[in-house]
Amino acid sequence: MSKRRSKGRPLxxxxxxxxPQGLSSNDALxxxxxxxxxxxxxxxxxxxPLATGMLPICFGEATKFSQYLLDSDKGYRVIAxxxxxxxxxxxxxxxxxxxxxxxxxxxxxxxxxQFRGPIMQVPSMYSALKYQGKPLYKYAREGIEVPREAxxxxxxxxxxxxxxxxxxxxxxxxxxxTYIRTIVDDLGEVLGCGAHVTLLRRTKVSGYPVxxxxxxxxxxxxxxxxxxxxxxxxxYLDGFLLPMDSAVQDLPAVDVQAATAFYLKQGQxxxxxLASSTGLVRIVEEGTFIGVGELDGEGxxxxxxxVVSH
Numbered sequence: 552m553s554k555r556r557s558k559g560r561p562l563x564x565x566x567x568x569x570x571p572q573g574l575s576s577n578d579a580l581x582x583x584x585x586x587x588x589x590x591x592x593x594x595x596x597x598x599x600p601l602a603t604g605m606l607p608i609c610f611g612e613a614t615k616f617s618q619y620l621l622d623s624d625k626g627y628r629v630i631a632x633x634x635x636x637x638x639x640x641x642x643x644x645x646x647x648x649x650x651x652x653x654x655x656x657x658x659x660x661x662x663x664x665q666f667r668g669p670i671m672q673v674p675s676m677y678s679a680l681k682y683q684g685k686p687l688y689k690y691a692r693e694g695i696e697v698p699r700e701a702x703x704x705x706x707x708x709x710x711x712x713x714x715x716x717x718x719x720x721x722x723x724x725x726x727x728x729t730y731i732r733t734i735v736d737d738l739g740e741v742l743g744c745g746a747h748v749t750l751l752r753r754t755k756v757s758g759y760p761v762x763x764x765x766x767x768x769x770x771x772x773x774x775x776x777x778x779x780x781x782x783x784x785x786x787y788l789d790g791f792l793l794p795m796d797s798a799v800q801d802l803p804a805v806d807v808q809a810a811t812a813f814y815l816k817q818g819q820x821x822x823x824x825l826a827s828s829t830g831l832v833r834i835v836e837e838g839t840f841i842g843v844g845e846l847d848g849e850g851x852x853x854x855x856x857x858v859v860s861h
Contacts (some may be wrong), residue, residue: 559588564794565607566607567608576606592608601642606753615857620798623801626756627725629723630750631738640735642748652744670705674702706729796833806835807835816854820852
């Protein structure tokens with residue numbers, strides 16, 4: 552039986568989507584995949600439907616490196632409403648408590664200190680973390696509370712932008728796995744009045760430039776324009792793609808010759824002579840990124856994720 556050809560065009564690269572509000576990350580991914588008519592695509596780290604902002608979408612071979620973006624640091628702008636606590640810790644949830652707000656600017660600044668640096672965070676029941684193979688939010692919707700372990704996270708920066716009435720606006724830079732909703736909910740409890748997220752926008756993933764973000768509306772308009780002009784849509788769309796090695800731009804590069812690259816592509820470790828170096832590296836063959844490997848400290852480079860050319 553012949554192997555069924557996958558629908559769409561082979562496309563490699565990373566798109567920085569400015570995700571709109573009210574759409575799940577997966578719905579946004581499917582829309583982008585259709586617009587680009589791409590064979591294969593995946594997103595890196597879901598944003599809640601309520602959240603907007605940077606959602607890197609990996610096409611083709613770039614999906615192999617999406618884990619590095621999942622593991623990267625993130626940045627957010629968040630607006631919290633004090634005095635109201637919800638079951639999901641955001642405006643999409645049901646109100647579970649309403650309390651008067653008697654918070655002074657001094658109280659707020661003192662409370663924020665507790666959320667800077669390395670902290671332990673208990674994930675919300677409304678997160679996508681899995682417990683016995685099922686996402687926590689599915690248990691939550693059935694009214695079941697399951698045990699969650701506190702996880703170590705790091706809040707590198709927590710800046711108060713504005714405090715007016717019952718609204719607190721903040722900028723947060725944090726490590727992977729940080730739930731901003733949980734920070735806001737915990738902050739509300741420290742302040743004694745409760746709080747929930749009313750606006751959340753992701754402004755940073757790894758070192759990606761904010762100005763390279765593009766909206767769904769813009770992509771849809773260009774697709775229409777391409778149809779009107781009777782040109783392949785890729786002519787107008789593909790310029791938005793960043794190279795796939797941008798996902799691993801923080802890793803040091805190791806240049807290899809074609810002969811060495813041949814063995815790495817076969818899955819074999821090779822001797823490269825970088826004796827004291829250890830850890831993950833970008834592998835570059837004559838100027839072209841070909842994958843990620845790991846150095847063992849004895850000059851041996853083992854392939855971890857290699858690009859397959861179309």
